[in-house]
Every structure is written in structure tokens, then in C-alpha cells.
Amino acid sequence: MKSEMNNRASKPAMELADAHAKGLHSIGEAAKLTGLTAKMIRHYESLGLVTPTDRTYANYRVYQTRDIHLLRFIKSARDLGFSMKQIAILASLWQDSARSSAEVKKLALVHIQEMDERIHSLQQMRKALSDLAGRCHGDERPDCPILDAIACNSCHNPD
Amino acid sequence: MKSEMNNRASKPAMELADAHAKGLHSIGEAAKLTGLTAKMIRHYESLGLVTPTDRTYANYRVYQTRDIHLLRFIKSARDLGFSMKQIAILASLWQDSARSSAEVKKLALVHIQEMDERIHSLQQMRKALSDLAGRCHGDERPDCPILDAIACNSCHNPD
């Protein structure tokens, strides 16, 4: 029916079946191919990271292989713990053939340091709490060094 | 003027000066005494954790020493990384003289395990990224093992 109309097109709108025939993907397929959820793919679009260039007549998003690659890039960077802001920069560097690897490495080192700080903070809390837990007999009696410590760390000035 | 009215009171409303004279505290003082912000003290109230029993005539919150203690308890528990939900339970255990220390310890161990998981996950990400960074020359050239890895971790099925 509308397939003739599609032939007039280098322009976007098309039927979903045509998109499939061209090796393009719906958002659900993109999700399966990347390990992301459709929800998050739309979210990344709202952040300006991955905007599919085409929509079908029915307004369905149409993803190209290049988009799938970019989504996978985002997924991998998220798996490495980068923030969306950092990922936006990484993606632009990735697509910039004139980038210097120094820029990328600098970003990575910054992120490593952020992770180090979070790890350190967690380890401190963990140690403090496990020390307390080690001193708690953990039976049916009510007295408990854990609660005592939480309550009285700063109990010197009750007023 | 209204001081006579205050005398009719075991009931809440009073002047701020009277509250001070009784050793009670405004929210700003409570903040200074506990290391919390007034903002967060109100937030904890909205969570049902610390509700000052009295207000002045002008509707100012009036904190008693007992409230200050509870706020400090919350602060310390936050500093140990407990979530607000966990803190709600801890606070109720703290105030329950019939508690068993086993309950508290169990909660602590759960939280320790949560922290262990977060630490482990961060360490994994850190290691992966620092391995990549170690292989990146980090100069003005564009080729970069970090970007390559992020882009191609899952590049086998480009389609």
C-alpha cells in the first residue's frame, strides 16, 4: 500500500517492515542487541546521546547499525562506572578522529580516582562497623556495643 | 506579655525565649549540636524519625535533649552508611529496651555485606579501567586502547 511511498524516500518516514528489510532496528531490537532497556535507550536520547535519525510513519524510532554501536559504547562505559556526563565526553572523543589519547586517559584517571575515593570511604565505614559487630555478642540480651557506639559517638555534650 | 499565658502550660506553645530558658533548642541550634543541616532535620521529620513534640507560638520547632540525642544517633548511623530505612529500624531497636543484640547485629551484618558488594563491584570496575589506562600511551595520538575496549567489548555482532 504505502510501499510505493517509501520508494520516494531518502527521507525518513517508512514502514516498519521496510526498516527491517534494510537491516534497521526498532527500539526493542536495539535493546536486545545492546543489553540496555528500551526505557534507558529513550533516556539516553533525552540526554542527547543517541538520537535515531529516522522514525517510521507510525513514529517508531528506527536505529541504524551505527546507533547500535553507540548504544553498546554507552553500555560498556556504564559498566565501567562512568557517569553519563563522562560518557557524553567519551562518546564525543570516540567519534572525533582528531582526539588525543591523552584526553581519554585523563578522563579515565579522573574516574579511577573517584572510584578510589568511594572505595576508601566504603572501606572505612565497613571497618568501623565490622569492628563494632565483632564486639557485639549477638544474642538475646539487649546490650549492644553497636547501638552504644552509634548513640554515644558524640554524647559528650548532651546539651 | 504572654509570659502569663505560658504559665498555664504543660501544653506546647511558648515563646522562643522561654524555650531557651528551659534548655530547649531551635532547629538551627539542633543542627549545630548534631552536625546535621536544618534541612535534613526537617527531612528526617517528614520520614517520621524525629518529630519535635512542641512548637512555639510562632510555630517554630522546639527540640528537647532527647531529640538531640536521636538526631545524633541518626547522624552517626548515616556516617556508617546505613540507609534511612535501616536507621528507622536501628532507632526503634535503640529505643526498645527489650531488643536483642542479635537483631542489631544481624542488621549490621547485612549492611556490611551490602558494602562489601559495592566495594567489590567498584574494585572490579577500577581494575578493568586501570588495566586499560595502563595500556594507553596517553599522548597526542588518537589511537587509544581505552576507547577501543569500550567500543569493541561487544562488537562481534555488529548487526
Next chain:
DNA sequence: CTTGACCTTACCACCATGGTAAACCCTAAC
């Protein structure tokens, strides 16, 4: 034509915290 799976947008929620604005209150200094 119906059914079920998919897609669309537009909301709300989490969690702990920060911020802002408009209004009101209190105290001290003039």
C-alpha cells in the same frame, strides 16, 4: 476482526541532599 506484543508520550517513584522563594518571626541597634 480480534488478540497480544510492541511502540509512543507523559507522568510518578526511588534516595539523600541541595537549592530557592515568599512569607513570617525575633533580636539588637539606632
Next chain:
DNA sequence: GTTAGGGTTTACCATGGTGGTAAGGTCAAG
């Protein structure tokens, strides 16, 4: 007594990354 500055009140909005839900449109297979 008035004013200035700071404290307090409530009610909103924002963060970041993800999940959920609802109401409606679309597609393919039976």
C-alpha cells in the same frame, strides 16, 4: 518605635540513573 539582619516556616524544583505505570496508537498472526 522602627529598621536591618538573620532565623524559621512551607512549598516547590533539581540532582542521577533506573524502574514503574497508564493511556493510547500500531503491527502481525490467527
